[in-house]
Amino acid sequence: MASNMDREMILADFQACTGIENIDEAITLLEQNNWDLVAAINGVIPQENGILQSDYGGETIPGPAFDPTSHPASAPAPSSSSAFRPVMPSRQIVERQPRMLDFRVEYRDRNVDVVLEDSCTVGEIKQILENELQIPVSKMLLKGWKTGDVEDSTVLKSLHLPKNNSLYVLTPDLPPPSSSSHAGALQESLNQNFMLIITHREVQREYNLNFSGSSTIQEVKRNVYDLTSIPVRHQLWEGWPASATDDSMCLAESGLSYPCHRLTVGRRSSPAQTREQSEEQSTDVHMVSDSDGDDFEDASEFGVDDGEVFGMASSALRKSPMMPENAENEGDALLQFTAEFSSRYGDCHPVFFIGSLEAAFQEAFYVKARDRKLLAIYLHHDESVLTNVFCSQMLCAESIVSYLSQNFITWAWDLTKDANRARFLTMCNRHFGSVVAQTIRTQKTDQFPLFLIIMGKRSSNEVLNVIQGNTTVDELMMRLMAAMEIFTAQQQEDIKDEDEREARENVKREQDEAYRLSLEADRAKREAHEREMAEQFRLEQIRKEQEEEREAIRLSLEQALPPEPKEENAEPIVFDFVASKGFPWDEFKLLSTFPRRDVTQLDPNKSLLEVKLFPQETLFLEAKE
Numbered sequence: 001m002a003s004n005m006d007r008e009m010i011l012a013d014f015q016a017c018t019g020i021e022n023i024d025e026a027i028t029l030l031e032q033n034n035w036d037l038v039a040a041i042n043g044v045i046p047q048e049n050g051i052l053q054s055d056y057g058g059e060t061i062p063g064p065a066f067d068p069t070s071h072p073a074s075a076p077a078p079s080s081s082s083a084f085r086p087v088m089p090s091r092q093i094v095e096r097q098p099r100m101l102d103f104r105v106e107y108r109d110r111n112v113d114v115v116l117e118d119s120c121t122v123g124e125i126k127q128i129l130e131n132e133l134q135i136p137v138s139k140m141l142l143k144g145w146k147t148g149d150v151e152d153s154t155v156l157k158s159l160h161l162p163k164n165n166s167l168y169v170l171t172p173d174l175p176p177p178s179s180s181s182h183a184g185a186l187q188e189s190l191n192q193n194f195m196l197i198i199t200h201r202e203v204q205r206e207y208n209l210n211f212s213g214s215s216t217i218q219e220v221k222r223n224v225y226d227l228t229s230i231p232v233r234h235q236l237w238e239g240w241p242a243s244a245t246d247d248s249m250c251l252a253e254s255g256l257s258y259p260c261h262r263l264t265v266g267r268r269s270s271p272a273q274t275r276e277q278s279e280e281q282s283t284d285v286h287m288v289s290d291s292d293g294d295d296f297e298d299a300s301e302f303g304v305d306d307g308e309v310f311g312m313a314s315s316a317l318r319k320s321p322m323m324p325e326n327a328e329n330e331g332d333a334l335l336q337f338t339a340e341f342s343s344r345y346g347d348c349h350p351v352f353f354i355g356s357l358e359a360a361f362q363e364a365f366y367v368k369a370r371d372r373k374l375l376a377i378y379l380h381h382d383e384s385v386l387t388n389v390f391c392s393q394m395l396c397a398e399s400i401v402s403y404l405s406q407n408f409i410t411w412a413w414d415l416t417k418d419a420n421r422a423r424f425l426t427m428c429n430r431h432f433g434s435v436v437a438q439t440i441r442t443q444k445t446d447q448f449p450l451f452l453i454i455m456g457k458r459s460s461n462e463v464l465n466v467i468q469g470n471t472t473v474d475e476l477m478m479r480l481m482a483a484m485e486i487f488t489a490q491q492q493e494d495i496k497d498e499d500e501r502e503a504r505e506n507v508k509r510e511q512d513e514a515y516r517l518s519l520e521a522d523r524a525k526r527e528a529h530e531r532e533m534a535e536q537f538r539l540e541q542i543r544k545e546q547e548e549e550r551e552a553i554r555l556s557l558e559q560a561l562p563p564e565p566k567e568e569n570a571e572p573i574v575f576d577f578v579a580s581k582g583f584p585w586d587e588f589k590l591l592s593t594f595p596r597r598d599v600t601q602l603d604p605n606k607s608l609l610e611v612k613l614f615p616q617e618t619l620f621l622e623a624k625e
């Protein structure tokens with residue numbers, strides 16, 4: 001099999017020999033002949049008398065005569081085992097047709113498309129740009145050549161250029177243009193949203209699509225390809241304004257009606273019609289057919305280097321890297337990644353987790369089983385030709401964005417820079433093992449971007465799927481849903497185990513709580529008993545002290561009493577006698593019967609005669625309340 005570089009040279013020689021400008025048709029014919037240049041040319045160009053001369057000593061090789069009516073250009077050509085020998089065509093056989101080269105030249109906010117033969121010089125490109133941009137050739141620096149700076153006298157053919165090329169103009173000696181009201185109006189339009197009502201002609205179906213003013217016509221066509229399965233190069237449109245002459249033009253400057261604009265799309269009737277329209281449009285030296293830049297959908301299946309088709313133009317539009325090199329803080333790096341991703345592909349994109357990969361693990365895996373999610377790791381690479389298509393058409397599709405936000409934690413990393421690539425491989429080796437790290441390390445650039453689906457397990461993290469960039473929205477959704485089914489089954493088991501474990505822990509907690517309450521009750525009972533005993537002891541002590549005090553008072557009163565007086569004694573007698581018998585006045589009262597009175601209320605210094613208790617009286621003792 002020929003390498004991409006060999007195929008590029010074969011493709012260029014085939015176009016030069018046959019004069020076929022349509023790259024799709026040329027690739028198809030070469031593919032049918034297994035990239036055998038001579039066989040492909042023999043299948044297209046009729047040879048006189050069926051004889052093709054060889055470069056080997058003028059030898060002639062007989063072969064079947066070519067009939068144009070029975071061998072259309074799209075029919076399969078004879079293989080290398082046919083009557084023709086696989087030799088390179090001689091200049092004596094086929095006169096080389098002039099090869100047309102397409103250049104897209106960017107200058108400040110303008111793009112100029114130039115189409116020239118490869119026999120022209122670099123200076124002729126500058127002369128065309130001088131008329132278009134009104135910039136003197138002497139003030140103009142034309143940059144973007146793969147071989148470095150070239151002289152104005154350099155012939156384009158000597159540079160071995162692909163058909164599509166991106167260049168840019170620098171004018172260091174000219175002052176920058178001043179801002180104007182037109183620039184302000186354009187900026188306002190870029191921030192507006194356009195509703196495109198697109199009718200699919202064949203099925204009579206209508207789509208209402210919202211696009212920002214900064215979206216390009218090319219992005220609209222690619223989205224329509226997702227909806228209708230009509231490749232961009234086969235789309236036949238009606239309704240675009242006359243000013244919409246370039247697919248790279250943003251909607252704000254294309255002349256669309258705001259806020260709604262109606263368009264109709266259908267499929268081109270035949271490849272022959274497409275080629276005829278392409279030849280009609282290529283007659284203008286200053287503008288190119290917008291079908292030439294739209295070959296990206298099927299380029300991979302023909303084995304050509306897609307970077308030559310649209311990778312250079314995509315790189316020219318990038319303003320800053322997705323992620324800074326050698327970023328110390330992963331959170332800051334991902335903030336820049338999210339901002340740059342939004343500026344390139346719009347605000348409808350997955351919500352990227354801001355933080356380290358370890359923090360993303362915590363968020364996705366180390367929570368309750370019911371709250372766990374899958375971890376999706378998006379690995380970006382700016383140098384891959386699949387990146388722009390994957391991001392704009394797959395990763396930013398509303399269905400994918402919604403499904404990811406509901407079921408995944410999405411973390412991203414940019415592998416474009418070697419330092420960032422090495423850093424991620426180190427993280428990958430630490431968290432997923434050397435096998436996964438080696439798998440990512442051996443991925444080629446054109447296999448990116450990658451989408452890793454990670455499921456957390458008890459002892460390790462398992463990589464369920466590695467999705468490469470060459471996929472479709474339906475296939476991506478199918479693989480996400482398949483991973484989700486595996487995760488859901490595992491999650492149900494984890495939930496069951498977690499519920500059983502929590503039930504056991506709840507029973508244990510309840511038992512522990514009951515035991516704790518029992519201990520507290522016993523302790524409280526014991527402490528209450530101890531307090532009761534202490535109180536009883538205290539009261540007993542008080543009682544004893546009171547009895548001792550009363551006894552002491554009684555004895556003192558008894559000792560203070562005079563002897564029993566004689567009946568004829570006329571001295572006043574006090575009545576401390578009752579107290580001396582153990583009935584103190586503060587606890588008992590002494591009552592007379594008739595009239596009833598409280599003797600303890602009488603003056604104790606008076607005699608019995610004075611209180612009328614003499615010569616005799618019956619008294620009663622009564623405890624005070």
